[in-house]
Amino acid sequence: MAKTQVEDINRNIYDIKNEDEYAFKMQKGLNREVVLEISKQKNDPDWMRELRLKALEVYNSLELPTWGPDLSELHMDDIATYVKPKSKLNTSWDDVPEEIKKTFDTLGIPEAEKKSLAGVGAQYDSEVVYHSMKEDLLKQGVVYLDMESAVREYPDLVKEHFMKCVPVNDHKFVALHAAVWSGGSFVYVPKGVKVDIPLQSYFRLNSPESGQFEHTLIIVDEGASLHFIEGCSAPKYNKVNLHAGCVELYVKDNAYLRYSTIENWSKNMMNLNTKKAIVGKNAQIDWVTGSFGSKISMLYPMSILNGEGAKTEYTGITFAGKGQNLDTGFKVIHNAPNTSSVVNSKSISKEGGSCTYRALVRVAERAKNAKCSVSCESLMLDDISRSDTIPVNDIQTDEVEFSHEAKIGKISDKEIFYLMSRGLSEEDARAMIVRGFAYPISKELPVEYAVEMNNLINMELEGSIG
């Protein structure tokens, strides 16, 4: 059977670069002065400045991970940690500067907002340039703000939750994030309020040799529900860019949160992101994740099931092509009785790309009657790629039902032959099988995003098969 042969794909709209124009770009590198300057630019309250400085110390004291992809190409001395775009925060797209607006237009964000979203936040480099939410949600007390405004307007709520779900010393890049964070979104859904239409934040990194460190903090109060979508992309440069965002989610008792991500960073991006959720009694968090972009990703969303009867589902797909090393997976801690988790992970590797599913399931002694089932499937599209599965299952009680299964292999020749006998070309047959493989994930996404994901898959496969 023919194998994948073609060089890098054309990522068309995602690769459109704007001039590197900015109101302020921080000197490259990381030290106390840089952190203090960011803090000054942000007009931080004292506690936040102190937190940043403490985080910098932690960053300096921690070593790089001794496992996972090689991060030696990342030099913090070459990264500008803060790039302020030539735009203030706007609530109308008409006020967003033309060049920046054009970028988001091309990505279809304002269009999606009109059609199918209840609110949108758009970040360009280090700052949020647009934030808006439908009137009726505002009336119900839903808060959807850029993170900086939230620090000012909801100081107690933010202080109580900021870097509490993800502790500063969790790992080196969390500490980095806490020291230089900028931008991101804050959502608060009051008790009992159901937000039926999704909110979306989109993160675009345009500036070369820079980093994006947005902070997302979402609190879904008791009995409330929310679907939040996160999108990200960047044009490709020759030098390394860094993304070290942090997502903290609090899903209170009986609440529901669905957190969907379509990640399409350019292939010079180091994506060292951290996401965690604390889930209360009978509450549920569902993660839906599509990882397509970046040069290196290390991303393992985590659900901490602290409340009795809490649930979580993780549905993720990773697609690694030439030059990509995507180390992703899921962590779940069962910390209370009757908790349950379902994990469904898929990965596709081609043209020398490397996919790793790295995971942790921990069932604590008190988590009686916990249930957990994990399934991961890996598809290899050629013999120069790599696919690894590295799951840790730590079971500390006997009252548990736990199972894990994984499969690895290629597209079966029989399936291709069958489809070809029905009149499909080999190329179409392969693309159809890959889309079928990804279907359980794409069906979990809202239709526009499922379409985007299918387009991404088509783009990845276009001309590269046959």
Add this chain to the structure above:
Amino acid sequence: MVSMEILKVNETPVRTSRNFKINNIKLEDVVLPENVMEFKGLQVLGASKIETEVEVGKVTYGLGDVMQENVREMANSKIRITASQNNEDVKLFYTLDDENTALIHYVEIVAEKDLNVTIKYSSSTNYSCFVNGIIKIIASGNAKVNVVAVNLLNETSHYFVSMENVLQESSEVQYTVIDLGAKNSVQNYYSNIAGEGANNELKAIYLGRENQVKDMNYIAELYGEKTNVTIDVQGALKDSAKKNFKGTIDFKKGCKKARGDENEYCMLLSDKAKSIALPMLLCTEDDVEGNHATASGKLDDKEIFYIMSRGIEKKDATKLIVKARFNKILERIADEEIRNEIVQEIDRRLD
């Protein structure tokens, strides 16, 4: 005896996050013997060609430098078995007693023809004994090697072993590991499946009780075309026993049409027992088939209830179910005497 603060051994071939506490095992209660006497507790049965002047061979992974060096420098029992024609079954029985409390050994099996080997470790003393060893098998020319390794040491002892197999074209190595004894039992198993059409099977049983710690690091690397590996592990943990199972199947580039299956099942018989599993699949070849599955949990209440409804006590019902799961693996042991001894030990330890 020289005291060592913490012995860190049995590294996985690929590291993962340190917070997951599985990359290696740290033992605080083990001391390596400083000097040892010749080991006099070995009984050899049935071997036609045996040498004792043997150089200790290297192992690829093993338990780590400290443990390898310990065998290289201090081995008090070395043996090489060569099977070049039709051979009698070989039995190596290592018995530790009051006089022989440390066994540091090397076993090399060079098989060009079929061979069955049984290796048994037991202790006739209550002293804490120390066992460290390397068992190396080189199989070639259609040879089918069948090894049964049984650990029945007392529960104050420490048991360390590195098993390594090199499989050349069309050879077959079938390993059965029965791990019941020792306070700490730490095993490294590595198969280099290089030859086209070579086939490797590892079937293992572990049973932990009280404060026993089991650390298994089973690795198979498939290089040759049409090679096969199966790793099947069945275990049960009672009381506060702890086990780490690390299983790796690594499909190397070029192992077209290879197949690897890995399965681990842990029966938890107490709410204090701790089970960690890391079943890895690593793959750089597309034309392969790899599967792994692990599961753990307590025994099915319905099954226990059913057996009890037939007039059997709960404790015995539990035993029956555990033994039934173990039985598929135990059946592979042809030597009835050894098999009965193992079954009796399992019974005793489940009481």
